[in-house]
Amino acid sequence: MHIELTSPPFTGAPVLVLVAGLGGTGSYWQEQRAALGARYQLVVYDQRGTGVNHELLPNDYSLADMARELHEALRAKGITEFGLLGHALGGLVGMQMALDYPGSVKMLIVINAWLQLNAHTRRCFAVRETLLRDSGSAAYLQAQPLFLYPADWMAANQPRLEAEEALHNAHFQGEENLTRRLKALKAADFRSTAHLIRQLVLLICARDDLLVPWNCSAALHDALPNSRLQILPWGGHACNVTAASAFNEWLLGELATLLPFPEYHEENV
Template sequence: MQIELARAPFPGAPVLLLVAGLGGSGSYWLPQRAALAEHYQLVVYDQRGTGANQQPLPADYSLADMAQEIHSAMLHHGIEHYCVLGHALGGLVAMQLALDYPTAIDALAVINGWLQLNAHTRRCFAVRETLLRDSGPAAYLQAQPLFLYPADWMAAHQPQLEAEEALHNAHFQGQENLTRRLNALKTADFYTTAANIRQPVLVICSRDDLLVPWNCSQQLHHALPHSVLEILPWGGHACNVTAASEFNPMLIAALAALLTTESASHKEIV
């Protein structure tokens, strides 16, 4: 798997892996990269079956597969310890990494994630799957912003949305790959395993998220033994894109606090 490993901003800088959502593209994190690059050595990648890592996915593709692929790639580059920032599906991958490779993961940040797929979110995905199956990728991609962004933000950013739609059409991951990645997302369930995640977790959500109700993050926060919940009043599902000027400093400060706490706990144990 191809990954992009940025230069460390200073010796010993913590490594931060950025994991996108269902779209799978590392470019999703463009609004965060400059700000985060001052504090972390960033790792960005296109998920298997998308972008630079396009290839057919197996029928039984799972969240554990997604975690194993990227962890193996990190080890290949000599990275044995790292933090993870994940959005939606990426947040689920982050939690799977914490469960499957607990000694490697120092801290997590999960944006608009969940324990189990909410009934409302399942309905939204069913609508999107129907569009993909019956009307094709172009219709699916045309509707996609409706689930990601607030209406007022979309109205003010039409040229950007049109450019993104054209780009996504040109580099579409394929109906079969998308369906298999979506199936892995829908079957993920952390209801009984979240308590086993011992790393500190920053849980972030937006109150106006149309796709994943904000109380899903509240439930996730309550299930995790060591978590902090940050709720943004506005921004939609892709709040890190629409509200980057508020999101970025909050993320940097909260992650730094988590890592300081984690470092202190290790010292106490020693």
């Protein structure tokens, strides 16, 4: 797996791994990279079967596979300890890594994720799968923003949406890979294991998320032994994009104490 490491902004800079959701590509984090890059060494990557890591996935592909692949890729780069920021599926990958590799994951930030798949979310995925199967990838990608963004934000950002749609069409991961990654996502269930995640987990969600109801994060918060929950009033499923300023301000404030810099780091620049 190919992963991208930014240059550390100073000697000993903490490592923060950014894991996208079902889309799978590292470009999802452009609003966060600018805000975080001066303080952390960032790891951004295209997940297996997406972007530059495009290859046919096995039919039995699982969340544990996603966690193992990322862990192996990080170790190959000499990264043994890190914080992790994950969106939806990316957050689930982070929780799986916290279970499977607890010595590596120092803390987690999880955006709009869940303990188990909600019936409403399952219905949304069924609609999207039907679009993909019956109408093709172009129709699937045209509908995708409806599940990610608030309506008023979409109305004000049409040129951006058109550019994103063109990019996603050009680099679509393929029906087979998307279906297999979605199958792995839907099978994820932390009801019997969430209590074993001992790292601090920061949970953030948006009350107007159309794809994953906000109370899924609340249920996850109740199941985790060491977590905090932040609920945004607006922002949709991709609230780190639509409400980037508020999200980044919250994120940097939390990370300042949870993933701190080495003492006197300015002298090591």
